[in-house]
Amino acid sequence: MKVLEGRPERDVPLRARWDRAAQALVAHRDVLEARPRPGERGGGEWHDFLLSLDDGELAEIESRGHEARWPERAPPSLLALVTAARVACDVPALLPDAGDAAPRATRRRETPRKRAQVEAFAALVRPLTAYATRFVDVGSGHGHLTRGIAEQNDVPVVGLERDVQLASRARALPSTRSPTFAVTDVVRDGLPLEPGDCVVGLHACGELGDLLVTRVASMAGARASLALVGCCLQKRRSGERVSLCAPAALERALALPKPLLGLSNLTARDEGVEATRVENLAARERRIALHRLLAEAGVPLGVGRELEGLNRRVAHHALADLVARAFVLRGLTPPSADRIAKAAAWAAGEHARVRRLGLPRGLLARVLEVFVLLDRAVYLEQHGFEVAIGSLFAARVSPRNLALVASSS
Numbered sequence: 001m002k003v004l005e006g007r008p009e010r011d012v013p014l015r016a017r018w019d020r021a022a023q024a025l026v027a028h029r030d031v032l033e034a035r036p037r038p039g040e041r042g043g044g045e046w047h048d049f050l051l052s053l054d055d056g057e058l059a060e061i062e063s064r065g066h067e068a069r070w071p072e073r074a075p076p077s078l079l080a081l082v083t084a085a086r087v088a089c090d091v092p093a094l095l096p097d098a099g100d101a102a103p104r105a106t107r108r109r110e111t112p113r114k115r116a117q118v119e120a121f122a123a124l125v126r127p128l129t130a131y132a133t134r135f136v137d138v139g140s141g142h143g144h145l146t147r148g149i150a151e152q153n154d155v156p157v158v159g160l161e162r163d164v165q166l167a168s169r170a171r172a173l174p175s176t177r178s179p180t181f182a183v184t185d186v187v188r189d190g191l192p193l194e195p196g197d198c199v200v201g202l203h204a205c206g207e208l209g210d211l212l213v214t215r216v217a218s219m220a221g222a223r224a225s226l227a228l229v230g231c232c233l234q235k236r237r238s239g240e241r242v243s244l245c246a247p248a249a250l251e252r253a254l255a256l257p258k259p260l261l262g263l264s265n266l267t268a269r270d271e272g273v274e275a276t277r278v279e280n281l282a283a284r285e286r287r288i289a290l291h292r293l294l295a296e297a298g299v300p301l302g303v304g305r306e307l308e309g310l311n312r313r314v315a316h317h318a319l320a321d322l323v324a325r326a327f328v329l330r331g332l333t334p335p336s337a338d339r340i341a342k343a344a345a346w347a348a349g350e351h352a353r354v355r356r357l358g359l360p361r362g363l364l365a366r367v368l369e370v371f372v373l374l375d376r377a378v379y380l381e382q383h384g385f386e387v388a389i390g391s392l393f394a395a396r397v398s399p400r401n402l403a404l405v406a407s408s409s
């Protein structure tokens, strides 16, 4: 089947892509909602098959997501989900492969991965520069993209950032052209735009991405354009994301609460992330053990709340250290080494089970991300924009690599 084995389909209309992704989510909403938990059964009709997966099969599926090969003995209904996910996630690359061109030197505070993102993003917006009278980089962070765009354009470039410290660091970094940086929370304060603005957002998180889309859509006919790579869809003030362009009959089925949106930010890949897959898995196992120990000590805890009050990185420390910090934080005496060892053994078994039972849900993570991309793209199209979507850089540069570019036609 072409979409599964060969090159991504290029010419599928955005609305048809939206339908595919929406259908995959609606049809498997029960899988999305049923997060397997340590100590609970889970897995539904696929339970026995999933628990039969050996470590090699698990690692293949977990690390390659919808691209993984599933064993032929998998139940047909599960293979149908795999196919639906692959079809929904089949997006083209937005730029031709850059080949082996030597990269420019990194700027101060810019990592090689951020440099690759900035270079790809700058190439994406290059065709828009003919029309843009100003670039507005929203959520500009350290301003690497802002500077990259300023260096290739003669028009004003402004970075908007709500974090005062980041904005002042961005101002202090050297640049051959000087973009300006303003401190503002655009969700709270609004995003004033002018005709001819090209709005850009690289890893514009959660609600920020939707705001950029709706603001630019409201500028239809005013030569506005937008280039956007979203991320962290769960970062929003409201409890759920409502689709921008679902028909009324599907609106509830496609409303995505924060815990589901957070799924789209997970990656089990080794590439393009801060810690390796193995390190992240070990950290998750420690958290399961810690949760158990806190529950045994009578601490009432919601799911995933065991790290509350601690820097998330402590989950990468040795279990005894993590446990000591979590207990001391709550004014409790840490458990004995023997209790910790018992909790660790229980967590190892439960983690192995939960990892397997969570595979079908994990398959839908990228579908969610693609759906939100398409939801934004179709909304812009409905407002008269020409829109292209696709992956902007390789997952090893960043797994959050889905982009849209929209210009008034």
Ligand SMILES: C[S@@+](CC[C@H](N)C(=O)[O-])C[C@H]1O[C@@H](n2cnc3c(N)ncnc32)[C@H](O)[C@@H]1O
Pocket: 114, 138, 139, 140, 141, 142, 143, 144, 145, 160, 161, 162, 163, 166, 184, 185, 186, 187, 188, 201, 202, 203, 204, 205, 208, 231
């Ligand atoms: C993931 S970072 C990306 C930063 C930068 N674009 C990059 O690629 O390095 C998202 C940035 O958006 C900023 N941000 C988030 N919400 C914002 C808002 N409502 N208004 C302004 N900035 C915001 C954050 O402070 C953060 O610096």
